[in-house]
Amino acid sequence: MNPTPDARTSRPSGWRGRVAFHALGCKANQEEMECLTSRLVESGFEVVPFGEVADWTFVNTCTVTSAADSDSRQWVRRAAKAKEAGGTLVVTGCMAQRDPAALAGIDGVDWVVGNAEKPNLHGWVTGAQSLPATMAFEGRDSCTRVLVGDEPTLRGFAEYGHAIDGRRTRATLKVQDGCDEHCTFCVIPKVRGRSRSRPLAECREQARVLVESGYHEIALTGINTALWGRDFAAPSDLSELLTGLLEVEGLERIRLNSLEPQYVTDEWLDLLASSSRFCRHLHLPLQSGSDRVLKRMNRRYRTEDYRRVVEEAVRRMPDLAVGADVMIGFPGETEDEFGEMVSYLSSLPLAYLHVFTYSPRPDTSSLQMGEPIDTETRKSRSRELRRLSDQFRRRHAERSLDSLQTVIPEGATEDGWQGLTGNYLRVSFPWTETESPGTQVREVNIVGFDERGRVRGRLVS
Numbered sequence: 001m002n003p004t005p006d007a008r009t010s011r012p013s014g015w016r017g018r019v020a021f022h023a024l025g026c027k028a029n030q031e032e033m034e035c036l037t038s039r040l041v042e043s044g045f046e047v048v049p050f051g052e053v054a055d056w057t058f059v060n061t062c063t064v065t066s067a068a069d070s071d072s073r074q075w076v077r078r079a080a081k082a083k084e085a086g087g088t089l090v091v092t093g094c095m096a097q098r099d100p101a102a103l104a105g106i107d108g109v110d111w112v113v114g115n116a117e118k119p120n121l122h123g124w125v126t127g128a129q130s131l132p133a134t135m136a137f138e139g140r141d142s143c144t145r146v147l148v149g150d151e152p153t154l155r156g157f158a159e160y161g162h163a164i165d166g167r168r169t170r171a172t173l174k175v176q177d178g179c180d181e182h183c184t185f186c187v188i189p190k191v192r193g194r195s196r197s198r199p200l201a202e203c204r205e206q207a208r209v210l211v212e213s214g215y216h217e218i219a220l221t222g223i224n225t226a227l228w229g230r231d232f233a234a235p236s237d238l239s240e241l242l243t244g245l246l247e248v249e250g251l252e253r254i255r256l257n258s259l260e261p262q263y264v265t266d267e268w269l270d271l272l273a274s275s276s277r278f279c280r281h282l283h284l285p286l287q288s289g290s291d292r293v294l295k296r297m298n299r300r301y302r303t304e305d306y307r308r309v310v311e312e313a314v315r316r317m318p319d320l321a322v323g324a325d326v327m328i329g330f331p332g333e334t335e336d337e338f339g340e341m342v343s344y345l346s347s348l349p350l351a352y353l354h355v356f357t358y359s360p361r362p363d364t365s366s367l368q369m370g371e372p373i374d375t376e377t378r379k380s381r382s383r384e385l386r387r388l389s390d391q392f393r394r395r396h397a398e399r400s401l402d403s404l405q406t407v408i409p410e411g412a413t414e415d416g417w418q419g420l421t422g423n424y425l426r427v428s429f430p431w432t433e434t435e436s437p438g439t440q441v442r443e444v445n446i447v448g449f450d451e452r453g454r455v456r457g458r459l460v461s
């Protein structure tokens with residue numbers, strides 16, 4: 001709802017102030033911040049670019065690697081520098097949960113808020129909810145107020161609402177939070193708690209609101225989305241969510257984000273293959289192509305299980321893009337184990353890799369697992385996997401030649417427009433008309449690609 005303008009100030013009546021925000025890390029973190037901002041806009045706040053003078057500035061931090069910690073600190077310092085006297089700088093998210101003292105110690109930070117407390121921010125900022133006593137302690141404005149529980153002990157899914165920012169053609173919908181796995185390198189379960197799922201009715205209602213707001217595609221996000229429904233009093237699973245979303249009228253494309261491979265069943269794959277409204281795109285985190293390393297990581301599948309899932313998925317949906325996260329430099333990763341990973345990956349019909357470097361995280365058991373891998377070795381292994389990923393991308397483009405794919409136009413390029421196909425190709429296509437091609441789902445014929453993997457298409461509808 002847009003407030004009506006006030007003629008004296010040229011500000012809308014009901015204007016409550018300016019907000020700026022930045023979220024680091026995963027899509028779930030981004031989505032939470034966008035939901036908070038959307039709700040603040042609905043309550044009369046105006047969004048300004050990060051770094052500009054704002055009454056409230058929010059930084060949603062990430063702690064998945066030591067580089068994410070360092071980026072989070074940098075963004076907080078940037079916000080602190082830009083903060084005008086009287087503005088309030090709020091730092092929240094996974095690093096705030098893990099190490100509040102490190103962020104509270106940065107000059108200019110006003111509030112440090114944990115993950116369990118984050119959903120209350122809208123109420124605290126608008127005044128609809130009073131600040132807890134610990135936040136309002138002594139009424140001193142110069143102190144950083146820290147509200148971070150020891151554990152993110154939320155029970156049930158914390159509602160953030162929905163994110164409508166008008167900048168994107170693809171909405172994200174968070175359907176799950178937390179994780180019950182205990183991968184030995186991962187700090188996330190400690191900062192986000194156990195798996196909690198958004199109830200089906202709420203997912204459908206939010207999807208309906210997003211479609212009504214003009215989005216044609218919704219990407220489902222979560223920390224471990226494959227766990228959706230398992231925490232309900234009457235346990236359910238992802239197929240119920242997917243079937244329920246297919247009933248949302250006007251929702252033309254549904255994209256799944258990362259799914260832990262050990263949970264992917266043939267029934268899920270049959271369901272995905274049964275409707276062209278599911279994007280032909282699956283991201284299945286692998287982490288290592290060596291069973292010995294997978295065991296040390298405490299991943300709950302082995303390479304043959306992963307192969308079976310990928311091959312079954314591609315057998316059902318031949319133009320599917322399957323992507324994998326892979327981690328290099330896990331403690332003790334030998335030359336042989338890395339070699340096994342390269343030949344294993346080369347034998348799979350993958351479309352791309354996301355290559356990560358192991359990062360030692362506090363309170364994770366991998367810290368006690370063998371020697372760290374030296375920097376040069378990590379760099380050269382990473383380069384090798386990135387080269388492999390480039391080959392996979394070209395192969396995926398080549399396999400898609402002459403096929404018809406759905407695309408949602410996203411923006412103009414030098415010689416046309418571009419968008420993301422259902423099967424995860426960023427395709428550009430000629431467009432000479434002065435009017436934009438719109439943001440509805442169109443069909444594009446894939447006609448070529450170049451050495452750098454840039455894909456060309458021709459709109460056919």
Ligand code: SF4
Binds near residue numbers: 183
């Ligand atoms: S599945 Fe493993 S890597 Fe992923 S969030 Fe859970 S513990 Fe972390």
